[in-house]
């Protein structure tokens with residue numbers, strides 16, 4: 380089951396930011412979206428997260444044209460997608476409650492019922508996914524700390540754990556390591572790779588080309604007028620088809 384934009388156009392007011400953008404996020408693959416600031420990486424992630432319909436083109440989730448499907452079907456698709464924003468935007472509650480949020484609110488009723496039955500018969504602990512996700516990002520000792528007192532980097536890690544906790548089909552990450560030091564960047568990068576290896580489709584917007592190189596299966600290069608090139612990571616870095624990709628990789632100041 381793939382999440383994808385097909386020939387999408389989008390923008391704000393009179394301005395068009397993305398034009399004819401087609402990007403597929405297949406299950407189990409990490410797709411890095413790289414490009415300079417302001418080119419529309421966040422806009423593309425928001426479209427993939429089904430926050431708003433594109434002006435033109437379509438969003439497909441496992442073959443369903445999401446914005447032409449019923450509101451119920453759209454909601455089901457949206458519940459299977461986790462998004463981590465550039466600003467961590469945590470709730471006014473403890474780390475534990477933040478990490479559990481997805482389990483309580485975003486699961487469908489059927490999922491929640493199944494889970495509650497499983498809990499009752501002792502097959503699993505309802506909070507174990509949240510705990511596991513917090514362990515994944517190394518924050519299991521901060522459970523009862525209030526989210527408001529976390530450092531920027533810790534908040535970013537809790538936001539990541541919150542999205543991971545409910546086992547989404549797709550994980551959309553907007554610069555998830557921008558506030559992190561190298562050690563914690565490695566923690567998140569490992570978690571992203573693990574998510575991919577577990578079958579989750581991941582799209583990650585990043586300015587960091589080395590990060591894309593380390594963790595991505597595919598790279599989409601997005602410059603002034605939308606995606607100019609998508610391909611396997613090694614190919615994009617070693618043999619790009621577009622001159623502007625080469626310039627961007629070489630660190631030239633293009634936009």
Ligand SMILES: Nc1ncnc2c1ncn2[C@@H]1O[C@H](COP(=O)(O)OP(=O)(O)OP(=O)(O)O)[C@@H](O)[C@H]1O
Pocket residue numbers: 391392396415416417418419420421422423584
């Ligand atoms: N809600 C909005 N209303 C008007 N313009 C917007 C809105 N959101 C984004 N933009 C504009 O759209 C363009 C693309 O923004 P976007 O956040 O998608 O870029 P980005 O590639 O993610 O940038 P960065 O790397 O700096 O996060 C920018 O010029 C931005 O100012």
